[in-house]
Amino acid sequence: MIRTKILGLGSHVPDRVVTNEEIPYLDEQHVRQDTIQTETNDAWIQQRTGIKARRYVPNDGSVATSDLAALAAKKAIADAGIEPSDIDCIILGTLSPDFHFPGTAVLVQKKLGIDRTSCACFDIRQQCSAFVYGMQMADAFVRTGMYKRILLIGAELHSHSLDFTTRGRDVMVLFGDGAGAMVLGPSESDDPRTGIVYTSAHADGTGAMDLYLKIFEIQKLPYVGYNAKSREENEIIYPKMDGKRVFLNAVRGMVMSTQAALAKTGLSWDDIQWFVPHQANLRINEKVVEVAKIPPEKVLNTIEFYGNTTAATVPLTIDYWRQQGKVKRGDRILSSVFGSGFTWGAAIFTF
Numbered sequence: 001m002i003r004t005k006i007l008g009l010g011s012h013v014p015d016r017v018v019t020n021e022e023i024p025y026l027d028e029q030h031v032r033q034d035t036i037q038t039e040t041n042d043a044w045i046q047q048r049t050g051i052k053a054r055r056y057v058p059n060d061g062s063v064a065t066s067d068l069a070a071l072a073a074k075k076a077i078a079d080a081g082i083e084p085s086d087i088d089c090i091i092l093g094t095l096s097p098d099f100h101f102p103g104t105a106v107l108v109q110k111k112l113g114i115d116r117t118s119c120a121c122f123d124i125r126q127q128c129s130a131f132v133y134g135m136q137m138a139d140a141f142v143r144t145g146m147y148k149r150i151l152l153i154g155a156e157l158h159s160h161s162l163d164f165t166t167r168g169r170d171v172m173v174l175f176g177d178g179a180g181a182m183v184l185g186p187s188e189s190d191d192p193r194t195g196i197v198y199t200s201a202h203a204d205g206t207g208a209m210d211l212y213l214k215i216f217e218i219q220k221l222p223y224v225g226y227n228a229k230s231r232e233e234n235e236i237i238y239p240k241m242d243g244k245r246v247f248l249n250a251v252r253g254m255v256m257s258t259q260a261a262l263a264k265t266g267l268s269w270d271d272i273q274w275f276v277p278h279q280a281n282l283r284i285n286e287k288v289v290e291v292a293k294i295p296p297e298k299v300l301n302t303i304e305f306y307g308n309t310t311a312a313t314v315p316l317t318i319d320y321w322r323q324q325g326k327v328k329r330g331d332r333i334l335s336s337v338f339g340s341g342f343t344w345g346a347a348i349f350t351f
Helices: 042-049 065-080 104-112 127-143 166-172 205-210 243-265 282-291 310-323
Strands: 002-012 016-019 053-056 089-093 120-124 150-156 178-188 196-203 274-277 332-339 343-350
Touching (some): 042 282, 065 104, 089 104, 127 150, 127 332, 178 310, 196 243, 205 243, 243 282
Parallel strands (some): 089 120, 089 150, 274 332
């Protein structure tokens, strides 16, 4: 039987570390000022999010989301022991594309030097749930024989689009830049517990306006009908979030999808080496672990030092802990995610 196997893994984060202590002093170009720009502090941020630091790209426009994606992809391709030319499909999840269109996946294809006639490119917009959504797509493509070497990427560049003011702090303090990637392909096996064992993806559009960015709302032509430099007028260009509703729905969705994954596969925590939740908020993950009765020693987080990298969090977290010697080949991982939309899902796979 054809099953989908993870052939390679890679990740990339920018060099710049932005600590909670620095956040209050950053301006809209994330340049440190002498005076406080945002009323917040380390204790306030850690209490609400568990985050201590995050990574930012340079603020000179020299790095785009496709650059982060390509760097992570190159590492995943090398880890798989193949060449970029072997990739016949790219699935890229991001909420921070290089520009409105075309999609960012084709830009990554070009930067990797993949032949223009032999590779399909998909951009998916499920935000924090994108990697599990993309894994479900990749699994279906591989099992049906449509593609043989799929590059699945989650990449985000948040630092250029955050509201560095007290008005925007609830969202601004959460996010960082980074990318993670996997190469997936077919493997012959009759063991249902190898490769990608299980995926589920769900959505509830009634929560769409609890976490959103409306800058491209088509009814608002022209898009910029205000002084973009005015703090009072430019609120539309920044993300908005109903934090309490997102928190409650995230816990519910991640708990339900985690429990369903185990129930539908017949697996228990004795069969799972690691739980890798989406890294939106450490307090969310702690609540999910408590309610779903997940063994704490099996939980892997990176949000403390990377922040929320949206579509990139799952592969980025796995790769980080692999580099630390925790995650090893053959380990079975359960990942649960939740994102704006609302969207959520879970996956079980053997790394």
